[in-house]
Every structure is written in structure tokens, then in C-alpha cells.
Amino acid sequence: MKIAVIGGGAIGLLVSAYLADHAQVTLYTRRKEQADQVREHGITLKRKKNVKKVKVDAKVLRLDEAFVHYELIVVAVKQYSIKDIIPYLMKAPKHTSVLFLQNGMSHVTLAKRLPQRTIYLGVVEHGAMKETDDVVTHSGVGITRVALFKGGDLISFQRFHSDVFAFMQENDWYEMLIQKLVVNAVINPLTALYRVNNGEIIHNSYFYKTAKAVFNELHAVLRLKDPTAYWNRVVDVCEKTAQNHSSMRKDLQQQRKTEVESILGYILEEAAKRQINTPIIHFVYNGILGLEDSGSEGR
Numbered sequence: 133m134k135i136a137v138i139g140g141g142a143i144g145l146l147v148s149a150y151l152a153d154h155a156q157v158t159l160y161t162r163r164k165e166q167a168d169q170v171r172e173h174g175i176t177l178k179r180k181k182n183v184k185k186v187k188v189d190a191k192v193l194r195l196d197e198a199f200v201h202y203e204l205i206v207v208a209v210k211q212y213s214i215k216d217i218i219p220y221l222m223k224a225p226k227h228t229s230v231l232f233l234q235n236g237m238s239h240v241t242l243a244k245r246l247p248q249r250t251i252y253l254g255v256v257e258h259g260a261m262k263e264t265d266d267v268v269t270h271s272g273v274g275i276t277r278v279a280l281f282k283g284g285d286l287i288s289f290q291r292f293h294s295d296v297f298a299f300m301q302e303n304d305w306y307e308m309l310i311q312k313l314v315v316n317a318v319i320n321p322l323t324a325l326y327r328v329n330n331g332e333i334i335h336n337s338y339f340y341k342t343a344k345a346v347f348n349e350l351h352a353v354l355r356l357k358d359p360t361a362y363w364n365r366v367v368d369v370c371e372k373t374a375q376n377h378s379s380m381r382k383d384l385q386q387q388r389k390t391e392v393e394s395i396l397g398y399i400l401e402e403a404a405k406r407q408i409n410t411p412i413i414h415f416v417y418n419g420i421l422g423l424e425d426s427g428s429e430g431r
């Protein structure tokens with residue numbers, strides 16, 4: 133089986149390295165230097181004390197790429213880069229399946245426009261850190277959940293399964309994405325604003341109150357079926373990743389754009405449609421955009 137992975141960031145490198153055990157993987161990068169590096173040296177995958185070099189082909193993503201030989205294209209760029217990838221996917225064959233692996237919700241609208249018959253949405257519960265263009269650290273072992281978004285179910289993701297890189301097939305893509313969205317909407321912006329590790333959100337009683345207030349607004353907007361279960365999931369992720377910096381905190385520390393638009397921005401759009409007041413989410417959202425704009429967290 134031939135698989136194309138678009139985006140040589142933390143998740144693109146991680147997924148390419150693990151899928152290469154089961155398939156012929158080509159990584160499509162934005163920069164030529166990275167494609168050359170990966171083609172020449174492979175991907176170095178680090179997990180605890182294990183270091184493994186994996187051979188993976190790599191190319192620069194170009195508009196004349198037709199993706200004709202691939203059964204699956206995995207999209208592993210950030211939410212805000214998806215719009216740049218769409219023109220490439222529009223040219224890919226209709227019979228090639230596409231899997232999106234983003235946090236947040238904005239990609240769902242864009243995915244609807246694609247000509248491909250089969251589209252999957254995925255949620256990555258691993259932690260990954262890109263060290264250099266060809267080195268990735270698997271910093272937290274979790275699972276990857278995959279749900280069919282449209283079309284006939286053509287790929288069994290179980291075939292890519294391994295002990296430390298497991299896949300779980302889900303039935304309801306919306307429920308799967310919303311579960312992750314709620315976790316990211318509470319933890320990521322607050323840890324980034326307060327400049328704390330994930331655990332502090334529940335261990336500091338003042339931050340806990342704000343987290344609960346954000347959650348209550350999320351619940352009002354999304355009308356969560358079982359709010360206690362959703363809240364318990366937020367607490368559980370804070371416990372399990374207590375020492376970690378959230379991705380939004382890291383993005384601000386490194387003066388990069390965050391994914392706040394596709395996380396809180398999505399919630400605010402839904403709130404506006406349903407005419408629900410969400411002052412706390414507005415406050416947090418503007419705080420993140422303000423920090424992004426001033427680049428002040430990096431100092």
C-alpha cells in the first residue's frame with residue numbers, strides 16, 4: 133500500500149515513521165531542505181531510550197503532483213495551513229482516500245468540498261515533538277482515533293496498529309472531534325494565558341474556577357449530552373499530561389501562530405448562530421490573539 137503524508141511537522145514525521153512499518157510512505161514537505169534531509173537520512177524516531185531510523189521517501193509538495201499511485205493521503209499540517217493544501221487535494225484522484233489529523237473543527241467545512249469519495253477524520257492522542265527536520269520524539273504514547281466522514285469505508289486502520297502506535301476506529305466523527313475540542317478548548321488557551329503546565333489548570337483552585345466557567349459556556353453552546361463525562365475527560369487529560377506544556381502554550385512561546393481560530397473561534401461562531409452569550413470564551417480568545425499579535429510570550 134502506498135501512503136502520502138502531507139506536512140513534515142511533529143505529527144507528519146511521527147505518522148510517517150510508524151506507518152512506514154506497514155506501507156510505502158512518501159512525506160510531502162513545504163521546504164526542499166526538509167525533503168532532501170528526510171530522503172537522505174530517513175526519519176529518526178525517538179521514544180524514551182529507543183532511537184530508530186526509518187527509511188521514508190520525501191518530496192516537496194508541488195502543484196503538478198497528481199498523487200496517482202496512493203491509496204491514502206494523510207493531511208498532517210496545522211489547521212491554518214489546510215486552506216493551502218486544498219488545491220493539491222482537489223487534483224488528487226477521486227478514488228484516493230484522505231485522512232485529516234487536526235485538532236479543532238475548521239477543517240470539517242473544507243473537507244466537505246473535496247472531490248475524494250472517501251474521507252476520514254482522525255484525532256491524535258499522542259504527544260510528539262519535532263526536534264529537527266528529520267528527528268521526532270514520541271513524547272506521549274496514546275492512540276489515534278479515526279472515523280469515517282464520508283464515503284465507503286475502504287481502509288482498515290487496524291492494519292497499521294502496533295503496541296505504541298495504536299488505532300481505534302470510531303463510529304461518530306462529530307462526537308469524536310467534539311470530545312477532543314472540549315479538552316483543547318479548556319486546557320490549551322488557559323495554559324497559554326496563565327503560562328502554566330496542564331496540571332495547574334485543575335490543581336490551582338483559581339485556575340480551576342476559570343476552567344469550569346469556560347467549560348460551562350462550551351456546554352451551553354455545544355449542548356453536550358453528558359457534561360459530567362466531558363468535564364471528567366478534561367480533568368483526566370490534565371492529570372495525565374500534568375507536566376506538559378499544551379500545544380498552544382508552546383506555539384506562543386515559540387512566537388508561532390496558534391490554532392485558537394479553529395478551537396475557540398469555532399465555538400464563538402456556533403454561539404453567534406445560536407445567540408448564546410459567551411463572555412468568558414470571548415475574553416480568553418482575544419487574550420490569545422493579543423499574545424499572538426504582540427509575540428510577548430516568547431520573551
Ligand SMILES: NC(=O)C1=CN([C@@H]2O[C@H](COP(=O)(O)OP(=O)(O)OC[C@H]3O[C@@H](n4cnc5c(N)ncnc54)[C@H](OP(=O)(O)O)[C@@H]3O)[C@@H](O)[C@H]2O)C=CC1
Nearest residue numbers: 139140141142143161162209210213216234235256259260
Ligand atoms: N504535536 C502534537 O503532539 C499533536 C498535534 N496535533 C495536531 O496535529 C496537527 C499538526 O500538528 P503538528 O505536527 O504539531 O504541527 P507542526 O507545526 O509541527 O507541523 C506542521 C507542518 O506542516 C507543514 N506545512 C505547512 N504548510 C505546508 C504546505 N503548504 N505544504 C506542505 N507542508 C506544509 C509545516 O512545514 P514547515 O516546517 O516548512 O513550516 C510543518 O512541517 C495540528 O492540528 C495539531 O493540533 C494533535 C495532537 C498532538
Ligand SMILES: CC(C)(CO)C(=O)C(=O)O
Nearest residue numbers: 319373376377378379380
Ligand atoms: C491534550 C493536550 C491538551 C495535551 O497537551 C493537547 O492536545 C494539546 O496540547 O494540544
